Amino acid sequence: MNDWKIDSWRRRRAAQQAEYADPRALEAAIERIRSYPPLVSAGEVERLRGELREAGAGRRFLLQGGDCAETLNDCTPDRIASKLKILLQMSLVLVYGTNRPVVRVGRMAGQYAKPRSNAVERVGDEEIATYRGDLVNSFAPSARGRAPDPARLLSAYQHSALTLNFIRALIDGGFADLHHPEYWDMRDFRGSPIAAEYQAVVQAISDSVEFVESLGEATGEPLQRIAFYTSHEGLLLPYEEAQTRTVPRRSGYYNLGAHMLWIGERTREVNGAHVEYFRGIRNPVGVKIGPTCRPEEAVEIAVRLNPERDAGRLVLITRMGADRVDVALPPIVEAVSQAEIPVVWCCDPMHGNVVRTRSGRKTRSFDAILHELESVLQVHEEQGTILGGVHLELTGERVTECLGGASGLTEEDLGENYATYCDPRLNYSQSLEIAFLLARRLNPSGRCAGPNGGIAGGEKLRR
Ligand code: PEP
Ligand code: CO
Numbered sequence: 001m002n003d004w005k006i007d008s009w010r011r012r013r014a015a016q017q018a019e020y021a022d023p024r025a026l027e028a029a030i031e032r033i034r035s036y037p038p039l040v041s042a043g044e045v046e047r048l049r050g051e052l053r054e055a056g057a058g059r060r061f062l063l064q065g066g067d068c069a070e071t072l073n074d075c076t077p078d079r080i081a082s083k084l085k086i087l088l089q090m091s092l093v094l095v096y097g098t099n100r101p102v103v104r105v106g107r108m109a110g111q112y113a114k115p116r117s118n119a120v121e122r123v124g125d126e127e128i129a130t131y132r133g134d135l136v137n138s139f140a141p142s143a144r145g146r147a148p149d150p151a152r153l154l155s156a157y158q159h160s161a162l163t164l165n166f167i168r169a170l171i172d173g174g175f176a177d178l179h180h181p182e183y184w185d186m187r188d189f190r191g192s193p194i195a196a197e198y199q200a201v202v203q204a205i206s207d208s209v210e211f212v213e214s215l216g217e218a219t220g221e222p223l224q225r226i227a228f229y230t231s232h233e234g235l236l237l238p239y240e241e242a243q244t245r246t247v248p249r250r251s252g253y254y255n256l257g258a259h260m261l262w263i264g265e266r267t268r269e270v271n272g273a274h275v276e277y278f279r280g281i282r283n284p285v286g287v288k289i290g291p292t293c294r295p296e297e298a299v300e301i302a303v304r305l306n307p308e309r310d311a312g313r314l315v316l317i318t319r320m321g322a323d324r325v326d327v328a329l330p331p332i333v334e335a336v337s338q339a340e341i342p343v344v345w346c347c348d349p350m351h352g353n354v355v356r357t358r359s360g361r362k363t364r365s366f367d368a369i370l371h372e373l374e375s376v377l378q379v380h381e382e383q384g385t386i387l388g389g390v391h392l393e394l395t396g397e398r399v400t401e402c403l404g405g406a407s408g409l410t411e412e413d414l415g416e417n418y419a420t421y422c423d424p425r426l427n428y429s430q431s432l433e434i435a436f437l438l439a440r441r442l443n444p445s446g447r448c449a450g451p452n453g454g455i456a457g458g459e460k461l462r463r
Helices: 023-035 042-056 077-098 151-172 195-219 237-242 273-279 295-305 325-338 366-383 411-417 428-442
Strands: 061-066 102-107 120-123 126-129 229-233 260-263 285-289 314-318 344-347 387-393
Touching (some): 042 061, 042 344, 042 387, 077 428, 151 229, 151 237, 260 273, 273 295, 285 295, 295 325, 314 387, 325 366, 344 366, 366 387, 366 428, 387 428
Parallel strands (some): 229 260, 285 314, 344 387
Antiparallel strands (some): 120 126
């Protein structure tokens, strides 16, 4: 890798970094993390690369999802299990409906750093630094709470390890409850016209899982060898550098703090520090592409990050906003295709669709999210490219943060359980519904098929 070094990013402009008052304390924390065992293995990272190669070609489908901002307090058995549960249930729906294996990647076990549009915010008469995620500072709105604290780096690393350890244990143990229909919470679908249809799909999936499990018992094969990968935004570069290692018998550098990392919309400058750091590691890398990204810029980023043109290396995660997809996405897809750089096209229908309610709360509407998904699918169909995956912000809890969905969540309902530290997330039933609708749209004649195929505007889908 010509002239790349583990710290060559330090000579570039690094956006969205924390300013630590005591650089020696930062260095000590980083040194400690360097000495800890890694969270994932290089073999797992390579396996994910292989699976993403297939997602790019349409033989698998990437489901990436989780919190906008994970918090250290979220590191409880219930919260981890419920997030894993919704992701696994969504993946079962997608596998069942599309006949394609799903690549499951959580925004979990390390999603602790947040880029911010504003560096400061007003609280009463005071102007204080904004919250940058539990990796950096405290959510508590005081000048003291918002000062970056190096001790958080160690704590975040340890909480990532605790989270991942529990995820691995649950999966190894079979997460057997998945085949009980009563473990699928269908309460919020009651009264909706599609409730019976969803229930029938859940019953069919439960029967299939049970059947496959009994086969596993009969043959003595461990059944639940489900692969589950972790990911987070690689934002705070000293922290990411500390997790970057070489391993015996493999060439190149791996970031062993997560299987996959992504570069955010605010830090994807071609000549910036983030692109510089990421070009040197073996992990699959995602890049968020918003509506202001010029097609030439997308090509430059793709060339820089994937010079070897490996199909499993780069995931372009487009997040245009439902109304801008038609104008902004086609030239980007066209330019990247013409440059013949293989990428996995992934749709993030969340980050271009944030709106504020009259009372100032951030929210997103379920219909705008579906609308973006539908428009992106249409663009790829027209361009002859493949949508290889989706990137969602979701939680397994019954939160009230996004509007709409089968339970018809309204602006008035948002106050009931609005719990996010950052962006609004799909709740349990909204997430499951997206999976049903997406499965149906990806395979209109498949086992989730409904009376009609489109997912535009939400309405068409639900009839
Ligand atoms: C995010 O994924 O939480 C995020 C901040 O996204 P983006 O970089 O696309 O704005
Ligand atoms: Co977000």
